[in-house]
Amino acid sequence: MTAVHPRRPARRYGPEEDPAVSEAEAVIQALSLRRPVSEAAGNDEAVRLLLALIDDVDQCGPSDQRCSSVSITPSA
């Protein structure tokens, strides 16, 4: 008597093709380029934290001359 085992479903995609990975890439790309994220991503706590950090490090007060110009190239 031969036992018949149901065939295992083939894995459809590797981790790189996982839709969740692509979604995370889209969100991170938007954050990276300082573009607006989707409403759903905006409600994500992790994205909200990253947005707060971005906002903080990108800000530069008008009196902060370090952000307006630097002189680091040698003299001519």
Next chain:
Amino acid sequence: MPNVTEGCVADAKSGVRLATRSDGAAHRDDLKDLTSLAVQGDRTAIESLLAQLRPMVVRYCRARLGRVSGQYHIADDVAQEVCIAVLSALPRYRDMGRPFASFVFGIASHKVADALRSSVRSAVPTQDLPDGPDEGPGPEETVVRYIEAEHARRLLSRLPDNQRELLMLRVVSGLSAEETGNVLGMSPGAVRVAQHRALARLRAMAELESIA
């Protein structure tokens, strides 16, 4: 002495915001062309190259080092050291097919690690109080922003080193998956998978904190 102006964009309401990248692929091509000219000693190319790189380095150092006494002086000084180190190393730089940004952030990563090792969190002397209206955000907005950013830093510091570095480079500094992979020794595909895991871990930590 020629100045390298980083191209800040003035915004009447939010003060001055560091210049941001507009398009990834075009930016990489620009950097590649500028780098080859800069390595040959072209002064204009050197200035343009540093002007493009500096905002990314400043953000990276600020995100990693945070504020001391409410200021970014130390982080900005480290960023300046990174730029000077890049400038010094430029004549010896050889294009090995990796993005120039990976070379820069390799230096930045070491400089930040050095700063963290030797950090003495002491008071930073400041200049006299400015005489004039403060056009920045109000005290309440400033405090809320500060608290949220510190919360983000605290949770990020609890991520594994590789995941934290990856998010800093991709999100804060604005590197592509390829550039980030070159800095961290990963393929772009591995970067995308790892950033997905890092984001999930950050989310889980944030949710756990909000419950507790």
